[in-house]
Amino acid sequence: MKAVLCDEYGAPDVLKLVDLPAPEMKPGHIRISVRAAGVNFQDTLIIKGTYQFKPPMPFIPGGEAAGVVTEVADDVTGFAVGDHVLALTSWGSFCEELVAPADRCVKFPAGMDFAEAAGFLTNFGTSYHALVHRANLQKGETLLVLGASGGVGLAAVQIAKALGATVIAAASSESKLKIAKESGADHLINYAEGEYKDKVKELTGGKGADVIYDAVGGDYFDQALRCVNWNGRILVVGFASGRIPTAPVNLTLLKGCAIVGVFYGRFKQEEPEKSQQAIEEIVDLYRQGKLKPHISKRMPLEQAREALNLFVNRQAEGKIVLTSGAA
Structure with missing residues (x-):
């Protein structure tokens, strides 16, 4: 072979x-x-x-x-x-x-x-685990997706919309944002137009995003801590930018927010029954036409x-x- x-x-x-x-x-x-x-x-x-x-x-x-x-x-x-x-x-x-x-x-x-x-399964499984199990994303909350045109990012956009959230998609080009829009994103932010944190605050009436899905890391994570809402959750999914960031933890105190790790591979090992149930749930969402x-x-x-x-x-x-x- x-x-x-x-x-x-x-x-x-x-x-x-x-x-x-x-x-x-x-x-x-x-x-x-x-x-x-x-x-x-x-x-x-x-x-x-x-x-x-x-x-x-x-x-x-x-x-x-x-x-x-x-x-x-x-x-x-x-x-x-x-x-x-x-x-x-x-x-x-x-x-x-x-x-x-x-x-x-x-x-x-x-x-x-x-x-x-x-x-x-990898993309939708990762994002479902992140948004449902780790962030407990609720209907009516606002999700910011960094790297929204990638595989896990698009999966996060679709799952969040299926859960009833408002989605802000951020990416580095208009062509990438177009894909995120086609997957259901409500608002779009182009990194090339400057720091995104101010735009997120503008779109959320100054409150910031309730959940931030970060598969990029680096400088983009640094801004996330400055535009997350009170009681917000920042999901650490990956470091596509190449730099693993460090967090000024005083901001977590001031924001009352949580930085939450997402490791789908270990989740499947540690909680196999819950993982299998999640697979059945995302397959059902596919059958309903909500995920593709x-x-x-x-x-x-x-x-x-x-x-x-x-x-x-x-x-x-x-x-x-x-x-x-x-x-």
Whole structure:
């Protein structure tokens, strides 16, 4: 099978497209013919060796895949050959064939194609966990989404609208803001027009945002502390800007606000039953037409390096997927 291999840490250019033997079947697993694999910012960190976990070398990157079940271990129930499934793998998805733990796979709804499925669970799972479990976002509250045109950002916009919140989307270009508007954002802020904190206060009558979803970090987080409402919650989702910020904690005292960490991967490990329930809830929202992944690019597996470089160069919009076969 074809696979993308990482055998040294570095930028996406270190990755190699290789032919590998099909993976061996294991108890508790299912074999999947991969049709699409989601590409995420965290993949760029994993291949650099700077993410929260480090797979043993060499490894296949890619944390989510969608495809067709071709084999089921004898001890696995609930799956059958021919099922269309998506898998959360942490790594190992940039390949043509995958053996994945059955408890990290779910069947996806009729009408969802493979590319949408591969772009669904990480982004929408992360944002649902952030907004529902960590922020307890309420109907009528105002959410500010930083990096609103990225995969998790667009998911946050859609989920917040489904929950009845008002959404302010912030991004770095008009084309990116257009995507956020199409996903339901009520107000738009272009970073290029100067500091966003004053605009947020203007849009909220001087109060500030009740919840701030920050997948960017750096200077953008610094401003977040200055435009969050009393009793507000700032969600720390990631650091796409490259700089991990530090917080002047006196502002948390003055604002009465909370800085809340969001780590979807550990949440799934620590609270598997709650995580599974959340998956069912976001799939139901998809069936209702309230959530839909924005697939901006479908690129062949051979272009994995180019796909990851879009994240490195901050050119990614929406969801990017790698495809093999009929996706």
